[in-house]
Amino acid sequence: MTTPLSPLRQVRVKVPATSANLGSGFDIFGLALQLYNTYTLTLTCEAGWSVSLPSDIDLPRDENNLVFRAAREVFLRLGVLPPSLHLAQEIDIPLDRGLGSSASAIIGGLVAANMLTGSTLDSTTLLAIATEIEGHPDNVTPALMGGMTLCYATGAQHRYLALPIPQNVQIVVVIPDFEVSTSQARSVLPDQVSRSDVIFNGSRTALMVAALYQKRYDLLAEAMDDRLHQPYRAALVPGMTEAIAAGYAANALGVALSGSGPSLIALTQHETSAVAAALSDAFACQGITCETRILQPDTTGADGVEMKRA
Numbered sequence: 001m002t003t004p005l006s007p008l009r010q011v012r013v014k015v016p017a018t019s020a021n022l023g024s025g026f027d028i029f030g031l032a033l034q035l036y037n038t039y040t041l042t043l044t045c046e047a048g049w050s051v052s053l054p055s056d057i058d059l060p061r062d063e064n065n066l067v068f069r070a071a072r073e074v075f076l077r078l079g080v081l082p083p084s085l086h087l088a089q090e091i092d093i094p095l096d097r098g099l100g101s102s103a104s105a106i107i108g109g110l111v112a113a114n115m116l117t118g119s120t121l122d123s124t125t126l127l128a129i130a131t132e133i134e135g136h137p138d139n140v141t142p143a144l145m146g147g148m149t150l151c152y153a154t155g156a157q158h159r160y161l162a163l164p165i166p167q168n169v170q171i172v173v174v175i176p177d178f179e180v181s182t183s184q185a186r187s188v189l190p191d192q193v194s195r196s197d198v199i200f201n202g203s204r205t206a207l208m209v210a211a212l213y214q215k216r217y218d219l220l221a222e223a224m225d226d227r228l229h230q231p232y233r234a235a236l237v238p239g240m241t242e243a244i245a246a247g248y249a250a251n252a253l254g255v256a257l258s259g260s261g262p263s264l265i266a267l268t269q270h271e272t273s274a275v276a277a278a279l280s281d282a283f284a285c286q287g288i289t290c291e292t293r294i295l296q297p298d299t300t301g302a303d304g305v306e307m308k309r310a
């Protein structure tokens with residue numbers, strides 16, 4: 001049953017970053033990471049929807065904020081649009097770097113609005129709305145559910161399965177100091193690809209699933225190889241091709257563009273520091289500085305709590 005929108009209620013939702021594609025699984029695979037944004041949504045007494053953000057963050061501070069756009073979908077679906085709402089965003093996921101910042105905002109808005117209205121929508125419905133807003137399912141699904149996910153659609157139905165997370169594996173994320181928007185990175189992809197490239201990626205995604213179930217991490221390098229998006233996106237990410245090669249030379253298990261880039265994700269077992277250095281050195285050779293993060297998978301997904309107001 002929908003909960004009345006009484007003022008002064010407040011919910012806080014923590015949503016993980018995600019790395020989509022993992023190479024071969026374009027618009028299919030995604031992995032949640034222990035790097036978070038937090039969205040606090042408060043039903044206030046002042047009229048209007050307002051946003052507080054760190055001053056250096058360039059995001060809309062009005063109803064066009066993506067968190068609000070997602071929240072509005074839930075409110076409209078339930079027929080309850082609050083006249084007054086405040087959003088406070090704490091941002092640790094870098095914007096437009098291929099780490100799921102927009103998916104995090106969408107999931108944050110959906111989960112917060114759902115909680116404020118009595119949590120009537122299930123995760124399948126939230127994922128359908130999120131995929132509609134985002135345009136692809138592979139970031140929003142692990143952002144909501146945590147872990148590593150495989151997405152597919154049957155007609156208009158978006159579905160997913162959880163995959164085993166690689167055990168005892170470190171995740172190196174190298175984040176270049178420039179942005180690539182997902183729309184830009186999708187605009188460089190061809191509308192048609194060759195049968196041989198489809199077979200290449202199809203076999204690699206199947207190999208990825210088998211390798212994860214069998215813990216054959218020695219197969220990840222081949223499983224993460226890709227011909228459907230990375231070759232076309234290399235022009236947008238100077239140093240990408242060299243960095244991937246350098247990561248493998250330093251004994252990474254697997255290296256790929258994270259989402260639509262420009263960040264790279266590398267899975268490592270023993271050579272984590274060497275792989276991180278190899279990737280960022282390859283970018284440095286192009287005059288690009290990077291931030292390096294060593295992360296663990298997030299297994300919880302979006303996590304919301306109702307706050308007690310003083």
Ligand code: HSE
Pocket residue numbers: 020021026027028098100136138139182185186229258259260261
């Ligand atoms: N699968 C999407 C893409 C992820 O590669 O365009 C965007 O982060």
